[in-house]
Every structure is written in structure tokens, then in C-alpha cells.
Amino acid sequence: MTLPEPYRLAAFVLGALAFVGLNAAYLVWVERKGAARFQRRPGPTEVGPEGLLQPIADAIKLLSKQVIVPPGADALLFRLAPAVVMAPALMTFAVLPFGAHLTARPMSVGLLLAVAFGSINVMAILLGGWASRNKYAIISAARVVSQNVAYEIPLLLVVITLLMITGTLDLSEIVRQQAGGFWRWNVFKLWVNPLMPVTFVIFFICLLAETNRAPFDMAEAESELVAGAFTEYAGMGFGVFFMAEYANIVVGCALATALFLGGWQSPFGIGSGVGWFLLKLYLLIFTVVWIRWTFPRTQFYGLLNLSWKILIPISLGTLGLTSVLLKFIRP
Amino acid sequence: MSTSAALADAARAAARAEGRETFVLNLGPQHPATHGVLRLKLTMDGEYIARAEPVCGYIHRMHEKMGENRTWAQFLPNTSRIDYLSAMHYTHAYVAAVERAAQLEVPRRAEFVRVITSELNRISSHLVWFGAFLLDLGGFTPLLYAFDDREKILDLLERITGARLTYCYYRFGGLYNDVDAEFLRGARDFVRYLRPRLDMYRELVTENIIFRKRLEGIGVADAELCRRYGATGPVLRGAGVAYDVRRAEPYAVYPELDFKIPTHPRGDSLARYLVRMEEMEQSLRIIEQALDLIPEGPFRSKVPKVLKLPPGDTCFAVEAARGRFMVRIVSDGRDIPYRVKLRTPSFSNLSLFEEASRGMLLADALAFLGSLDLVIPDIDR
Amino acid sequence: MKTPLRELWTGFRSLLTGMRVTLTQFFKPPVTVPYPYATLPIPERYRGHIELVRDPETGMSLCVACKSCEKACPSGCIVVEGIKREGDKKKSPTVFTVDFTRCSLCGSCVEVCPTEALRFSRRYNLAGTDREAYFLDLLKRLQAQAASTPTPATKA
Numbered sequence: 001m002t003l004p005e006p007y008r009l010a011a012f013v014l015g016a017l018a019f020v021g022l023n024a025a026y027l028v029w030v031e032r033k034g035a036a037r038f039q040r041r042p043g044p045t046e047v048g049p050e051g052l053l054q055p056i057a058d059a060i061k062l063l064s065k066q067v068i069v070p071p072g073a074d075a076l077l078f079r080l081a082p083a084v085v086m087a088p089a090l091m092t093f094a095v096l097p098f099g100a101h102l103t104a105r106p107m108s109v110g111l112l113l114a115v116a117f118g119s120i121n122v123m124a125i126l127l128g129g130w131a132s133r134n135k136y137a138i139i140s141a142a143r144v145v146s147q148n149v150a151y152e153i154p155l156l157l158v159v160i161t162l163l164m165i166t167g168t169l170d171l172s173e174i175v176r177q178q179a180g181g182f183w184r185w186n187v188f189k190l191w192v193n194p195l196m197p198v199t200f201v202i203f204f205i206c207l208l209a210e211t212n213r214a215p216f217d218m219a220e221a222e223s224e225l226v227a228g229a230f231t232e233y234a235g236m237g238f239g240v241f242f243m244a245e246y247a248n249i250v251v252g253c254a255l256a257t258a259l260f261l262g263g264w265q266s267p268f269g270i271g272s273g274v275g276w277f278l279l280k281l282y283l284l285i286f287t288v289v290w291i292r293w294t295f296p297r298t299q300f301y302g303l304l305n306l307s308w309k310i311l312i313p314i315s316l317g318t319l320g321l322t323s324v325l326l327k328f329i330r331p
Numbered sequence: 332m333s334t335s336a337a338l339a340d341a342a343r344a345a346a347r348a349e350g351r352e353t354f355v356l357n358l359g360p361q362h363p364a365t366h367g368v369l370r371l372k373l374t375m376d377g378e379y380i381a382r383a384e385p386v387c388g389y390i391h392r393m394h395e396k397m398g399e400n401r402t403w404a405q406f407l408p409n410t411s412r413i414d415y416l417s418a419m420h421y422t423h424a425y426v427a428a429v430e431r432a433a434q435l436e437v438p439r440r441a442e443f444v445r446v447i448t449s450e451l452n453r454i455s456s457h458l459v460w461f462g463a464f465l466l467d468l469g470g471f472t473p474l475l476y477a478f479d480d481r482e483k484i485l486d487l488l489e490r491i492t493g494a495r496l497t498y499c500y501y502r503f504g505g506l507y508n509d510v511d512a513e514f515l516r517g518a519r520d521f522v523r524y525l526r527p528r529l530d531m532y533r534e535l536v537t538e539n540i541i542f543r544k545r546l547e548g549i550g551v552a553d554a555e556l557c558r559r560y561g562a563t564g565p566v567l568r569g570a571g572v573a574y575d576v577r578r579a580e581p582y583a584v585y586p587e588l589d590f591k592i593p594t595h596p597r598g599d600s601l602a603r604y605l606v607r608m609e610e611m612e613q614s615l616r617i618i619e620q621a622l623d624l625i626p627e628g629p630f631r632s633k634v635p636k637v638l639k640l641p642p643g644d645t646c647f648a649v650e651a652a653r654g655r656f657m658v659r660i661v662s663d664g665r666d667i668p669y670r671v672k673l674r675t676p677s678f679s680n681l682s683l684f685e686e687a688s689r690g691m692l693l694a695d696a697l698a699f700l701g702s703l704d705l706v707i708p709d710i711d712r
Numbered sequence: 713m714k715t716p717l718r719e720l721w722t723g724f725r726s727l728l729t730g731m732r733v734t735l736t737q738f739f740k741p742p743v744t745v746p747y748p749y750a751t752l753p754i755p756e757r758y759r760g761h762i763e764l765v766r767d768p769e770t771g772m773s774l775c776v777a778c779k780s781c782e783k784a785c786p787s788g789c790i791v792v793e794g795i796k797r798e799g800d801k802k803k804s805p806t807v808f809t810v811d812f813t814r815c816s817l818c819g820s821c822v823e824v825c826p827t828e829a830l831r832f833s834r835r836y837n838l839a840g841t842d843r844e845a846y847f848l849d850l851l852k853r854l855q856a857q858a859a860s861t862p863t864p865a866t867k868a
């Protein structure tokens with residue numbers, strides 16, 4: 001089933017916007033409720049049943065607030081940053097394979113596109129932090145750049161490892177290769193590389209670091225840098241950064257699902273569909289929330305050490321191991 | 332102005348001589364990491380601190396001066412507001428100083444109750460610190476767990492004192508009112524309740540690799556530094572010195588109780604953390620023993636209605652949650668103090684920050700600051 | 713080679729342990745009380761602002777307007793005036809106000825009162841939008857209480 005191009009585009013724009021909007025709004029709710037449960041509290045309960053309307057109330061509040069551009073700030077860059085942070089996240093949705101036929105634009109270089117757009121995020125935080133003309137924001141911006149540079153490397157090494165196994169950059173194709181039961185998922189392909197689960201963990205850690213999530217939330221680091229790069233943002237400017245954070249988490253977790261956990265494939269080999277994709281996606285997101293509310297923040301150089309001294313050597317190791325094994329085991 | 336500005340200028344000049352630019356980062360008086368109105372004027376070289384100058388006085392309430400224009404008894408409510416997290420200890424020191432000067436007897440039961448409530452207060456104070464410290468490090472959840480535990484202590488103390496924070500429970504020659512069996516039972520239950528929780532904190536926090544990596548070797552304050560600045564309490568014990576007022580200048584019924592003074596030799600933030608965590612366990616032991624030994628009897632001895640102290644100069648120190656708290660009272664024979672001097676531990680503990688934080692990264696310095704466990708009203712008083 | 717790997721593993725395991733701890737808490741019920749839909753019992757000895765105690769027989773205040781509390785108060789927030797009414801053996805208060813904005817809830821006044829005419833109320837949810845709400849007239853409060861819960865004497 002292929003729609004003619006204009007309809008397809010419209011469907012994508014609407015679908016992606018709705019999905020991102022809904023996810024961003026309700027992931028905030030999930031985050032708050034989840035945090036509350038981890039901390040033995042009830043969380044939001046006032047607006048709507050179980051606080052379900054809370055995101056809407058928050059959105060109204062943020063929208064009705066004045067967007068203040070601090071004096072001395074670079075007004076253009078300051079306003080541009082929220083747009084720059086949101087756009088790439090939306091673009092990436094174009095290549096995410098939600099189901100066997102549910103991809104906005106199946107592309108042979110889908111994975112490449114996702115990784116490329118994923119790195120723009122840091123630009124936006126840098127812009128926002130720089131343009132704010134706030135000392136805390138600038139410290140935060142500088143941190144974010146070095147953090148993202150450091151974590152891009154192990155992330156890409158892991159992706160290359162995976163590419164060697166799958167032999168394609170097309171996300172739908174990668175998922176299709178993992179059909180037929182959970183033992184055929186890339187995480188469990190132990191015969192290709194016994195270190196596959198480790199690779200997945202590295203990917204997941206890099207994902208947390210790339211999306212600036214706790215325990216790697218150097219950008220925000222509210223107990224040190226007040227609110228880091230977002231200190232000067234008020235109203236919807238802040239709201240967009242906030243939404244982008246969740247959109248990026250969705251993208252990251254969706255990639256992890258597609259690359260390692262068999263995407264829409266069911267773990268038992270039968271009954272595959274979008275449902276499985278979403279289930280896996282939200283389980284991963286739950287883990288992200290769970291991690292945030294368990295650990296303290298890492299120290300900045302600890303984070304860089306982790307990347308350069310641990311993750312990069314290990315991912316290089318798995319890369320080497322995979323290539324050797326592929327060379328000798330494959331007929 | 333002169334010396335501090337001169338030092339800041341010197342730090343900037345030194346940096347500039349090496350070809351580095353510095354800037355001033357104003358941390359506080361409203362900043363999430365300072366837990367109160369402490370202001371730090373940081374001269375920063377990138378993310379490194381060239382010089383950190385604490386600016387205090389934002390919550391100065393002239394407690395000492397207030398002491399000079401009210402009667403001995405009227406100063407009591409002030410004592411629980413100097414360091415609101417260890418109100419019991421502070422009241423204890425003041426009350427005991429007056430008792431020493433006026434040579435008042437304190438019934439044994441009262442002494443035991445003082446020990447039990449003081450130790451409960453120490454635990455609740457350490458729990459607040461534990462939570463707030465983790466918050467400084469970016470971990471939110473332990474704070475809520477700690478507050479849940481602390482709530483149990485507050486409920487217990489509220490039962491007998493009627494207040495949850497500013498207890499004002501001790502009186503010259505005894506207590507405000509007696510404890511009941513329900514409280515004693517509750518205290519025993521609490522001891523039983525907290526032990527597994529402390530184990531949980533060990534699993535969740537103490538052994539956590541991220542946590543340890545953030546604290547190990549950060550903010551070393553060795554015994555020599557502590558001695559020069561007069562730092563006491565867990566800061567000093569974290570530098571390996573087993574100094575505890577409860578042992579060094581025994582008071583109340585502490586000599587009869589068996590407890591250890593936890594020390595860790597390394598002097599870093601982790602050492603201070605471990606000392607406090609072990610102190611909570613020791614406090615539980617003290618409470619347990621005191622509950623076994625507490626006798627029946629009066630809770631307050633006879634005290635003249637209008638208390639006049641003989642002329643003289645008296646000191647009394649206690650081990651508060653943050654270190655040695657000492658009250659010095661000077662009487663000229665009237666019913667009003669001539670002078671009330673308060674020696675508060677946070678002030679000394681803060682003063683070493685300036686020297687020890689030089690060259691640290693901002694995030695490390697804030698972890699260090701958190702590990703000192705400062706209560707800002709205690710600094711400014 | 714071996715030690716770093718072991719360190720890595722223990723570090724990773726400590727993270728998993730932490731996650732186990734929070735997950736077990738996740739499935740336990742909340743410990744909070746959903747105030748204002750539910751409230752905690754206020755303990756007997758709760759120290760709210762002070763109030764006058766009624767004489768169970770006459771329903772009047774036990775206060776003899778001796779002004780001890782006024783003198784004992786460290787914050788000087790009590791004002792008592794009293795007169796000796798015709799036929800009464802003791803004085804009785806005509807003015808009894810507390811400036812609650814300055815009260816430190818120390819209890820000195822309750823302690824010194826020779827006739828035990830003062831006690832702590834158990835009012836805890838004090839919130840107001842103006843200062844005047846905290847200048848409490850205790851005599852009025854006593855009358856209001858008498859009106860709502862009559863003692864045997866006033867009923868007769």
C-alpha cells in the first residue's frame with residue numbers, strides 16, 4: 001500500500017506531530033507518575049482522573065507565559081535554538097519503522113539519517129546556552145558539546161558493529177532480518193558475537209548520554225548550574241526544549257528497539273505487529289525513567305572517562321571480535 | 332572589603348599572569364546547591380575554582396544580642412532556632428550551661444530522656460543531610476526515602492514535645508513534660524525500623540559506583556586543616572580524629588553508654604559521608620541502651636521562679652549533629668545574661684571551604700560543600 | 713587486565729542493585745497522606761497558638777489577670793488587662809490578645825500561669841492573607857467556644 005506523494009507527506013507530518021506531541025506530553029506525565037511511585041508518592045492527582053489532564057494544564061500554563069529574552073542576549077539565536085532542537089527529532093521520525101508497512105519513508109540510508117539528525121540536538125543546546133548570555137548557561141553549553149562528542153564515538157562504533165552483522169542501513173530491512181523469535185534478535189545473536197548484550201548496554205548508555213538524560217544530565221544539572229542552558233528560557237521556549245528532550249528519548253529508544261530488540265517482531269515468532277514495537281519502546285522508556293530516579297548524576301570528567309576509557313575500548317573490542325568472527329564463521 | 336577583594340584580585344592576577352582569563356560566578360544567595368541563603372563568590376578559571384569566597388550574614392538574626400536583653404528562661408526558644416535541624420542539642424547545651432552555673436540538679440530520668448531525644452534528633456538531622464546531599468549530587472529518590480524515615484522521628488518527638496522542629500523541650504533542671512510509655516515503645520520500634528532502611532541506603536547509595544566515584548578523593552580536609560579552622564564533628568572525624576564531645580567532655584549520661592566514635596582517615600567527602608552513616612547506627616545503639624536503662628522518677632527538679640545566676644563565666648559544649656556546639660554564658664548576678672556566646676560548628680566547618688576548594692571543579696566543589704553539611708542559620712546565627 | 717574487568721563488573725552490579733532497590737519501592741503503596749482529603753491526627757500535646765481555658769463550672773475564663781504570662785513571654789506578644797468586677801473574689805480579664813505573628817510557640821506563658829488558665833490550641837492550618845488575622849483576641853475565641861460547646865454551667 002503506497003499513498004501518492006502529497007498525501008503521504010501530509011500523513012507523515014500530521015502523524016509525526018501528533019505522535020511527538022502526545023508522547024512528549026504524556027511522557028512527562030509518565031515521568032512524574034513514575035518518579036512518584038519510585039519515591040512512594042502518588043504524583044499528580046488533581047487535574048483529571050489520576051492527573052491525566054495535567055500535561056494539558058502544564059501546556060496551557062507554559063503557553064500563557066511571556067517569552068522573555070534577557071537583555072544582552074542574542075535575540076535571534078536565542079529564539080532559534082528551540083526550533084533547532086525540535087526539528088531534527090521530528091525529521092528522524094520519517095525513517096522509524098513502526099510496523100512492517102508503517103514507515104513514513106523507508107530509506108536505504110535510514111540509520112545514517114537517524115544518527116546524523118541525532119547529533120544536531122547538541123547544536124541547539126549550544127546555541128541556546130551561548131545566546132542566553134548567562135554564565136551558567138555557557139558552562140552548560142560547553143559541557144554538552146564535549147559530552148556529545150565523546151559519546152558519539154562509542155555509539156557509532158556500536159552501530160558499525162551492527163552494520164557488519166546486518167549488512168544494510170535500511171531500518172525496516174534490519175528489523176525484517178530479526179524475524180522469528182526472540183533468539184533471532186540482534187541482542188541475542190550470540191553466535192555472531194558473544195558480546196552482543198554488552199553492545200546493547202553500550203548503545204543504551206550512549207543513548208542516555210546523547211539525550212542528556214540522568215545520570216548524564218550535565219546540561220541541566222540543576223543542583224550545580226541552576227538549569228544549565230535553559231536557565232534563561234521562560235514559557236514555551238523552555239517547553240519546547242522540554243518536549244524535545246522527550247522526543248529525543250522516543251527516537252533513541254525506537255532506534256534501540258529496531259536495531260537490537262527486533263522492532264515489530266514478536267518474541268515468539270508469530271503475531272508480529274506495531275503493538276510489539278510500541279511495547280518494547282515503552283519498556284525501554286520506562287527503563288530510562290527508572291534509571292533517572294535511581295542514580296545520582298555522574299561527575300563531568302567521570303562521564304568523559306567512562307566514554308574514552310571504558311566504552312570506546314570495549315566497543316572497539318566488540319567491533320574487532322565481530323569482524324573476526326564474521327570472517328571465519330560465515331561460509 | 333579590603334582583604335577579601337585583595338585576595339580575589341590576587342587570584343585573578345595570578346591567573347592572568349599564566350595567560351588564563353577568570354570570571355566571577357555568583358553562586359547564591361539563591362541557588363539550589365547552597366540550601367539556604369549562603370552566597371559563594373567564585374572566581375572561576377573555566378570550570379575550575381581559582382578562589383571561593385563565602386559571603387554570609389544573609390540570615391543573621393543576632394541571637395547572641397537577643398540573649399542580652401531577655402531573662403535566662405526567655406532565651407530558651409532561641410536555642411532551637413540557631414540550627415533548626417539539631418534543636419535538641421542546642422537547647423541541651425544552653426540548658427546545661429545554666430544548670431552548671433546555677434548548680435541545679437537534673438533528675439536521672441530527665442538525663443536519659445535528653446539522651447534519647449538528642450540522639451533521635453541527630454538521626455533526623457543526618458537524614459535530612461543525607462537526602463539533601465544526594466540532591467546536590469543529582470539523586471532525587473533517596474531524599475524522599477530519608478524524609479519518610481525522618482517523618483517517623485518527627486511524629487515521635489511531636490508526640491512528646493508538641494512541635495516538629497523547634498522543640499524547646501528541655502528546661503532548667505529537667506524537661507518541659509514527661510515522656511509516656513507510648514513514646515518509649517515508639518522509639519524502640521523506630522530503632523527496629525531504621526536498621527533495615529540503613530541497609531537499603533547502603534545498597535542504593537553507599538555502594539553505588541557513580542556515587543563513590545563522585546566523592547572519592549574529593550575535597551580533602553585533613554586533620555591539620557581541620558585543626559587550623561576549628562572544624563569539628565563529622566568533618567573532623569572524617570579526617571581520622573576520634574574527637575567527639577560526648578567522650579571528650581562527657582555530659583548527661585553518655586559515660587554510662589557504650590558507643591563507638593566512627594572515624595575514617597582519608598578526609599575526603601566519602602569519609603565524611605561514611606562517618607555520618609555510621610553515626611546513625613551508633614545513635615540507634617545509644618537509644619536502645621538508654622531505653623533499657625531509663626529509670627522511673629521525676630522529670631524536673633525544683634527551680635526558683637525567678638532564676639538569678641551567681642556572677643561568673645560558664646561554658647558548656649555538646650556534640651551537635653554538625654560538631655561541637657558550645658555555649659558560654661556570663662552572668663553579672665541579674666536575671667538577665669550579661670553575655671551569651673554561641674560557638675557554632677557550621678561556621679568553622681564552612682571556613683575551611685575557601686582554602687580546600689582552590690583548584691577544584693565546580694561540580695566537585697558543590698559535592699564538597701554538601702559533604703560539610705552546613706546549616707546556614709547556624710553559620711549566621 | 714583482570715582487576716579493571718572485575719572493577720567494571722562490580723561497578724555495573726552496584727548499579728543493578730540500586731535499580732533493584734528502587735523497583736521494589738515502586739510496587740509499594742505511597743506513604744504520603746493526601747492532604748487536604750485526609751489529615752493526620754493532631755497529637756494531644758500539639759503546640760498551636762495559645763487559648764484560654766474555661767472553668768468547667770462557671771464557663772468563664774480561669775484567668776485572674778495577674779499578667780505573669782505577659783511578663784514571661786520572650787516576644788512580648790501577650791496583652792492582658794483585667795479588672796475586679798463587683799462581687800467577684802478575683803480579677804478577671806477584660807482584654808486578652810496575642811500577637812501571633814511574633815509568638816514563637818515556646819510555651820513560657822502556659823508554664824508560668826498560676827491558675828492554668830492557658831493552654832495550647834490544636835489549630836494547625838493557619839493561613840491568611842492579612843496580618844490582622846493573626847492578632848488573636850482570646851476572650852472572643854473563648855466566647856465563641858462557649859457558644860458552640862456549652863458547659864454544664866452555661867446550659868443551666
Ligand code: SF4
Nearest residue numbers: 785815816818819821
Ligand atoms: S507561646 Fe511563648 S511566644 Fe507565644 S505567647 Fe506564649 S510565651 Fe509568648
Ligand code: SF4
Nearest residue numbers: 775776778779781825
Ligand atoms: S498568667 Fe494566667 S492568670 Fe495570669 S494573666 Fe496570664 S492567663 Fe491570666
